[in-house]
Amino acid sequence: MKKVIGTAITAGAVLVGSVCLTDTVHAEQMQDVQEERAQVQNNLSDAEAEIADVMAELEELNEKVDSTNEALDKNKQKMNETEEEITQTEDEVAGIEEDVQVLEEKIVERKEVLKERIVSLQENGGNISYLEVIFGSKSFSNMISRMSAVSKIADSDKKLMEQQEADKAELQEKKDDRQDKLSGLQDMKVELEGMNETIVAQKEQNEADKEELKKKKQNLNDMKAELEDKDSSLASIEEELSERRDQSNGGSSDNSNAVASASSSNSSSADSSDDGDLKQLSDNTDKGSGQYSSAIDAGFTQTGTPYVTAGKGPGGFDCSGFVSWAFGQAGVSIPSSTSALQSVGSKVSLSNAQPGDLVFFDTYKTNGHVGIYLGDNKFLGAQSSTGVDVADMNSTYWSKNFSGHVRRVQ
Template sequence: MKKAIGTVVTTGALLLGTAFMSDSVNAEELQDVQDERSAVQENLSDAESKIADVMIELEELNEKIESVDEALGKNERKMDDTKQEITHTEEEVEEIDNEVASLEEKIEERKEILKDRIVSLQKNGGNINYLEVVFGSKNFGDMISRVSAVSKIAESDKKLMKQQEDDKAEMQEKKDAKQEKLSGLQDMKTELEGMKQTITDQKEQNEADKEDLEAKKQDLKDMKAELEDKDSSLASIEQELEQRNNNDSDADSSGGANDGASGSSSSDDGDLETLSKETSTGNGSYNSAIDAGFTQTGTPYVWGGKGPGGFDCSGFVSWAYGQAGVSIPSSTSALAGTGSSVSYSNAQPGDLVFFDSNGSNGHVGIYLGGGKFLGAQTSKGVSVADMNSSYWSSHFSGHVRRVQ
């Protein structure tokens, strides 16, 4: 697209130079400008379409960013809950360890009890062997007592050992359950950390994509603005080429005998000094603005120029009235609403007249009376033009404003 813009600028400049240096412009040159302008407008439409596409992409990307932010928030909350549960489970494991320590103390106490009983039995029977205890009795009654004692001790030992084993099993079961839960929580924490990193990476990528799209959008907007400037410049060139073609056609049809007649479309066909005097009637501000304007006759046309070294149409009108002490805007759009509206049939010297040669009311000049106006024309700069010529009459919008 930038290549196309460069082509437009180069071609436009060459055509403009050719148009200004030549007394006549042929239809081929006008067609070239129109073709170039069509190319610019096509590129302008393409840029606008791409801007619209980028805006849609940005909207979708913003939705993705919002979704990722929401997922990241959920992940953070889940991570906090998991960490709290891990801490709570670790505390429970610590409590089980304390309980284990307490059970181990009880088991040691039971071991001591068993040890004491065995010692007592050894004192009575001389050995840990139960048969020896029984057969070592002195008489039948002593044997019965010993058998009963051994039986009770054995039963008690059996119960103590079973309780000990049950306590150990219960303790181990609790500890295993808590360790399994803790392991699961640690795995969940690891998984959440991985998810967080993935979501964070996606968020960073989305933000980077957004920056790229914003930059692309700005480039397209800059390109659009540049294309609009080029289209406006080409429109002015096209306007001048059309005017020159029409003027040449008028000259060819009128013949040499009519050169210098009052219907001429150029200021060269009349005496500017005489015309200036003829318009010096009426309001003083108008006279002063017109007089100031005539001093700039021949000043070249400059796009956006506000003088005094160069003017565009609205810049010239604003400057001329400024010399008369009247401040008015320097853009055609603003000038189109300045002062009060009057009909062309009631137009007086000093009124502003508008033409649709560069868009609606896109060209403006100062009315001089007799169907003539003074303005900054694209090809000849500040000069007098005839509103009755084929070109200006076909572009006159009928819009007239009286400054005061």
């Protein structure tokens, strides 16, 4: 979320105003600054509230990620157990098939026994039927003996056949039971695999959402830093306007004397002004800002100095405060706010930019961040995340936010 800052305060209206401005003009300028500052502070509150919301969403996503990880672990454990049970059941089915083979062998053996018994009977009584066994008896006792043998053989055959059928039925039932179990386990495995794919997809989506929220949080933090920088700059402007108003009211008895005094001492007034004063360098108009190597050299001495909101001194800088300080070390007085700096000197294209030119970026607002161009698409500036450092305009963040606005101090 990037709030658009409302009313822009132009450099001439804020920092070049002369001592002849009326109380009404001062009041209007002060009102404009205060209104813009109020809007900035509202945007700051919105940014902080959204950062809090993002933090809450991140916490919720972390819980979801943990939950999906736990679900994946449980699902994996269940899959492993199911696969083990499938293997065990397959082994049982294989064992039953072996039992069937053993039973078939026993059946063959039983048939052989029956065959041997019949052969034995035939050897004793010939190839004869049941009646022939009776009527072929040599004596009554022989007949009884033959009938008993036939009866025993018949009973034995019946029992063997019944046992055979019972064994077959038992094995078939056992096999069917294991096959049903195996089929159920295989269906469960398919279902678990589908669940695993769904959980993995949820996890990936949660991770992707988490990365997006992290980027959003970083952008919000960057915007917050820029808004804090803007608020501090507006506070400085507000203070300068208050000082100018006091000077205007107490420095002269009438406006005509103030105008005459300002006209006769223009050069000395510019040299003695603080970092917020606007000074056009007429002596260097044709030389271009590329010659300000001393400003760049001074800037490099502060590499690593932390970013400090509204910082204007060596102990800490904001972006515009650093640029103003560096040029001040080269004897060049320029404003210390981005609102004023975006109008200083003359505008040039990036293709014609020289070391020492000012480059601007659209951060919390149009031209909300400024740095000193070094050449080769590099610039030196006070960055909210790294302090005074060299940044690459080709990087994703800076290339996206580069406004195309370049000023040559003259």
